[in-house]
Amino acid sequence: MKKLVINGGKKLSGEVTINGAKNSTVALIPAAILADSPVVLEGVPDIQDVHSLIDILNIMKVETTFDGSTLTIDPTHMVSIPMPNGKIKSLRASYYFMGALLTKFGKGVVGLPGGCFLGPRPIDQHLKGFRALGATVDNEMGAMYLRTDEKGLVGTRMYLDVVSIGATINVMLAAVKAKGKTIIENAAREPEIIDIATLLNNMGAKVRGAGTDIIRIDGVDELHGCRHTIIPDRIEAGTYLSMAAAAGSDVLINNVIVEHLEGLLAKLEEMGVPMEIGEDSIRVKEATHLKAINIKTLPYPGFATDLQQPLTPLLLKATGTSLITDTIYPKRVKHIPELVRMGANARVESDMILIEGPIKQLHGVEVEASDLRAGACLVTAGLMAEGTTTITGVENILRGYDHIVEKLTALGADVEMIEDDNK
Structure with a gap:
C-alpha cells in the first residue's frame, strides 16, 4: 500500500505542464x-x-x-x-x-x-x-x-x-x-x-x-x-489552478485550452484570484482577500463535477459561506469529513456542501482518498496545512494524475510517496 506524505506550508512557485486528457x-x-x-x-x-x-x-x-x-x-x-x-x-x-x-x-x-x-x-x-x-x-x-x-x-x-x-x-x-x-x-x-x-x-x-x-x-x-x-486535460489543469490559488505564490500552468476551463476561471475570478491568461497558459499569482462563492456543477459548458472537489480547499480561504451543489453526482461529498478532521469548518446538508471561511489554519493528519478527485482535494489541503498530512488510498490518485509527486516537487512542495509495509 502506498501513502502520500506532505509536509505543508511551502508556497508553490514555478511551472507545470498539463498532460493529455x-x-x-x-x-x-x-x-x-x-x-x-x-x-x-x-x-x-x-x-x-x-x-x-x-x-x-x-x-x-x-x-x-x-x-x-x-x-x-x-x-x-x-x-x-x-x-x-x-x-x-x-x-x-x-x-x-x-x-x-x-x-x-x-x-x-x-x-x-x-x-x-x-x-x-x-x-x-x-x-x-x-x-x-x-x-x-x-x-x-x-x-x-x-x-x-x-x-x-x-x-x-x-x-x-x-x-x-x-x-x-x-x-x-x-x-x-x-x-x-x-x-x-x-x-x-x-x-x-x-x-x-x-x-x-x-x-x-x-x-x-x-x-x-x-x-x-x-x-x-x-x-x-x-x-x-490528445487534447490537454482540463481537469488536471483545473486541479493545478486550484492548488496554485490555494497554496501558491506564482505558478505558470502550461498546455491548457483556456476555452475548456471557462466555468472554473469565471469562479476563480469571482473569488478574486489574480490570474494572467495567455494563449495556452495561465499564470496564478498569490491569492489574498478571497470572496465566498456558490457553485453548481452542470454538464459542459457548465462547471465540471470533476472540479468541485479539487476546488473545495480554496473555498476554505474565502470570507463568508460558500455553497456547492453537485447536480451530476450529489453523493460526491466524501472529501468533506476528511477536511473537517484537518480543521475545516464544512458540512453536508441534504447533498449540499457548506463551507465557512476563512479558517485560520488546517492541520496535518492522516486522511483517506476515497476517490480520484477527493484525493486531489486532500493533496491541496495537505499543501495548505501546518505539519504533516499522510494520505492513504493513493491508488485512486494515481488513476488520474500523471507524475503528481514529481510535478509538485518541481513547484517546491515537500511531497513523497512511501510504501507502507504494515499493510
Missing part, C-alpha cells in the same frame, strides 16, 4: 481497435487507468508499445474474447469496449464497470443506444453479452434521456460502421467528445456535430490507422 484517453484507446492498421496516440498520460487498458488490449492480442507519452496500438491480429473481470472492476471506462467490440466483431462480453464509487452511475442509456442500433444486450451473471444478427448494426435516430458523456461516446463507437445514418440527440458536448470524433474521422469515419447536442454519423465500411494528439 485522461477522460479522452480512456475512450480513445478502445476506439483505436476499430482500425485495421496501427493507431498512434500522442500525449497519453502515464496513469494507472492507461496501463489497465493496455493490459486488456494485450489479452485480446492487440500489440501495444508505450513510452510514457506515445502509445501505438496495432489491432491487426485482435481476437474477441470475454473481457477480464478484474481489470474491468478497477476501471470505469472499460465500458467503451462495449461499443467498440460490437462494431468490430458484432459481439462482445464485458464485465460491468468499476472505477470510483460516486453513487449510482447507470449504463442504461448506453444499452438503449446499442438496442436502438439493432443489438441484443443481456446481463448474465454480472457481465453484459452484446450481439448483433446477420444484418449487423443499422443506423437510427435516438434521443438520450439524460446528457451522458459515456453513452454519447459508446453510441458513437457503435454507429461509425453501422449501415446508413445515425443521429444522436441530446448528446453530451464535452471537449472529450470532440476529441473522440476527431480520432474517428482521422480513421475514416464520418462524424459531424460533435460538441453540439446533435451528432450525425454516416456509417462507413472500414476504418484505418492514423496519428492523433
